[in-house]
Amino acid sequence: MYRKSIAPGIAVFGEGAPADCAYIIERGSVEIAIEREGRLVVLAALGPGEIFGEAALLDDHPRPATATARTELDVLVVPRDAVDESLRGAHPDAYLLVRSLLTRLQAVHERRASPPPAGAMRDEVVRTLTIEGELRSGLDNDEFEPFFQPIVDLDTGEIAGFEALARWRKPDRGLIPPIEFIGVAEQTGLIREIDAMVLTSAWKGLAAAQEAVATKHGRAAKPLFLSINIAAENFVDMQLVTRVRELLGTTGFDPALLKLEITESGLINSPEIAYRVLTELRAMGVSIALDDFGTGYSSLSYLHRFPIDSLKIDRTFVHALASSERSRAIVRTIAGLGQSMSLKVIAEGIEEESTADMLREMGLRYGQGYHYSMPVGRASMAAMLLAGGVVSS
Ligand code: C2E
Numbered sequence: 001m002y003r004k005s006i007a008p009g010i011a012v013f014g015e016g017a018p019a020d021c022a023y024i025i026e027r028g029s030v031e032i033a034i035e036r037e038g039r040l041v042v043l044a045a046l047g048p049g050e051i052f053g054e055a056a057l058l059d060d061h062p063r064p065a066t067a068t069a070r071t072e073l074d075v076l077v078v079p080r081d082a083v084d085e086s087l088r089g090a091h092p093d094a095y096l097l098v099r100s101l102l103t104r105l106q107a108v109h110e111r112r113a114s115p116p117p118a119g120a121m122r123d124e125v126v127r128t129l130t131i132e133g134e135l136r137s138g139l140d141n142d143e144f145e146p147f148f149q150p151i152v153d154l155d156t157g158e159i160a161g162f163e164a165l166a167r168w169r170k171p172d173r174g175l176i177p178p179i180e181f182i183g184v185a186e187q188t189g190l191i192r193e194i195d196a197m198v199l200t201s202a203w204k205g206l207a208a209a210q211e212a213v214a215t216k217h218g219r220a221a222k223p224l225f226l227s228i229n230i231a232a233e234n235f236v237d238m239q240l241v242t243r244v245r246e247l248l249g250t251t252g253f254d255p256a257l258l259k260l261e262i263t264e265s266g267l268i269n270s271p272e273i274a275y276r277v278l279t280e281l282r283a284m285g286v287s288i289a290l291d292d293f294g295t296g297y298s299s300l301s302y303l304h305r306f307p308i309d310s311l312k313i314d315r316t317f318v319h320a321l322a323s324s325e326r327s328r329a330i331v332r333t334i335a336g337l338g339q340s341m342s343l344k345v346i347a348e349g350i351e352e353e354s355t356a357d358m359l360r361e362m363g364l365r366y367g368q369g370y371h372y373s374m375p376v377g378r379a380s381m382a383a384m385l386l387a388g389g390v391v392s393s
């Protein structure tokens with residue numbers, strides 16, 4: 001770890017440069033930009049206390065963007081293999097984020113160290129082609145449906161909304177979880193149709209359940225938000241904007257109750273179009289959550305550039321809360337980040353009451369996980385609402 005001063009206009013690193021350091025800004029500012037179709041697109045302008053180049057810590061890939069000093073810049077350079085205790089004293093928040101990234105880097109390296117043999121790769125291609133064919137016919141036969149997992153207000157225990165999660169009801173195999181088909185659906189573009197189906201069907205399912213609750217009580221049901229996962233390929237496509245606009249127009253549903261969960265990959269691959277799509281969605285009143293927060297490449301830069309209003313803390317950090325001081329510190333850091341940037345923070349993967357207690361103490365307001373409820377089908381979701389909430393253990 002060492003300090004470096006860089007004059008304005010000079011590149012700290014360029015696109016394609018080897019990725020081996022993270023930089024923490026001590027003074028001045030830096031601009032992170034990417035070249036697309038011959039034009040420079042600025043991803044973020046960062047200032048003191050902020051980290052950039054985190055991608056470097058994740059793997060051996062060359063850097064996807066160029067970082068240029070905007071003003072006289074003083075940075076603390078943290079090489080991949082030199083994160084030491086002195087960083088903890090100088091920059092405690094940065095230390096924690098860097099450490100968490102390094103832990104995952106280790107996992108990537110371990111996976112690379114034992115690549116699959118050639119026969120296994122051929123099997124993988126055959127498997128992908130088979131699933132693709134089955135996915136197509138499954139879509140034609142309406143075999144996909146949304147499940148619903150409640151997102152709970154941690155203070156009151158009341159349901160604040162639901163996340164819709166795709167399930168494939170395959171006649172010969174029963175209910176299939178996304179892990180078995182989302183990957184292939186993304187590779188083949190079929191994810192567009194799946195996401196569109198989930199969006200419409202979950203919306204309708206929740207509206208019908210809310211209507212039943214209203215009928216039972218003789219007054220309007222408490223408004224609940226609906227979170228929908230949107231694959232990176234989809235939200236860099238203006239069609240998503242059209243589809244959401246149509247849906248809101250035909251159903252009269254309140255856009256403020258629709259939350260789209262996105263991950264970082266689409267933001268980094270096509271930042272310009274992602275920016276346009278997200279800005280138009282926000283203008284319609286729809287909110288945007290950054291999913292799996294804390295596991296991506298350079299999450300912090302995106303918060304400056306894109307109109308994001310919620311963060312979902314990845315469940316790996318939540319699971320480790322009780323056992324790891326580091327995870328507690330990471331969650332606390334993200335909670336603080338949310339507070340200072342006025343972002344809603346939602347914790348995923350709460351499996352125990354003790355975890356919910358800790359999260360509450362850290363100031364978190366929303367959570368979801370098996371402790372409250374597994375994702376359930378439409379009928380159970382409606383029954384849950386009619387019964388007045390989650391039937392938590
Ligand atoms: P995700 O968006 O991070 O969704 C949360 C996942 O965590 C869900 O897995 C959920 O069942 C699981 N989960 C919830 N609470 C707990 C808990 O307490 N402990 C543990 N261990 N897990 C919990 P699921 O339904 O299998 O979905 C997996 C992933 O597939 C999702 O991760 C999301 O990335 C993707 N996915 C699911 N549905 C859709 C969809 O309609 N469209 C797109 N594009 N992706 C989807």
Ligand code: CA
Binds near residue numbers: 261291
């Ligand atoms: Ca999600």
Ligand code: CA
Binds near residue numbers: 291292312314315348
């Ligand atoms: Ca997630």
